[in-house]
Amino acid sequence: MPAYWVARARIDDAVEYKKYTDQVPGIIAKFGGRVLARGGKYRIMEGPETFHRFIVIEFPSMQHAIDCFESPAYVAAAAHRRGGAGVVENVIVEGGEATPV
Numbered sequence: 001m002p003a004y005w006v007a008r009a010r011i012d013d014a015v016e017y018k019k020y021t022d023q024v025p026g027i028i029a030k031f032g033g034r035v036l037a038r039g040g041k042y043r044i045m046e047g048p049e050t051f052h053r054f055i056v057i058e059f060p061s062m063q064h065a066i067d068c069f070e071s072p073a074y075v076a077a078a079a080h081r082r083g084g085a086g087v088v089e090n091v092i093v094e095g096g097e098a099t100p101v
Contacts (some may be wrong), residue, residue: 002095003062005033005069008051009081009088016085023077031068032060051089058095065092 013015028035037056059065068074069092081088 001061003059004091004095005057005059005065005067005090005092007055007090009053009055009086010051011086013085016083017081019078020077020085024074027071027077028057028068029072031064032092033064033068034058035047051087055066058096062083062092062094070084076097 025035034085035055035057037054039053039055042054057065069090
């Protein structure tokens with residue numbers, strides 16, 4: 001079952017943040033990921049306007065997405081933004097219907 005990596009980001013230092021974004025597409029591809037949306041036009045319909053960049057990546061499975069996020073290559077790339085270049089909120093969600101309550 002596919003899984004989706006959903007991220008909201010705020011860029012505080014574009015030069016340092018770009019060091020991260022330049023590396024990520026290749027890392028994602030190694031884990032079977034496919035970018036569905038990355039930094040395009042958006043409209044906040046509800047909630048705070050904390051973030052101004054939105055990313056959706058599809059992976060073949062939840063495990064593929066987790067393995068990508070925890071990979072040494074991704075951790076090294078993310079260090080550029082985690083050092084103060086921006087703030088990111090990441091969620092990995094499995095696709096399909098929700099479990100009935």
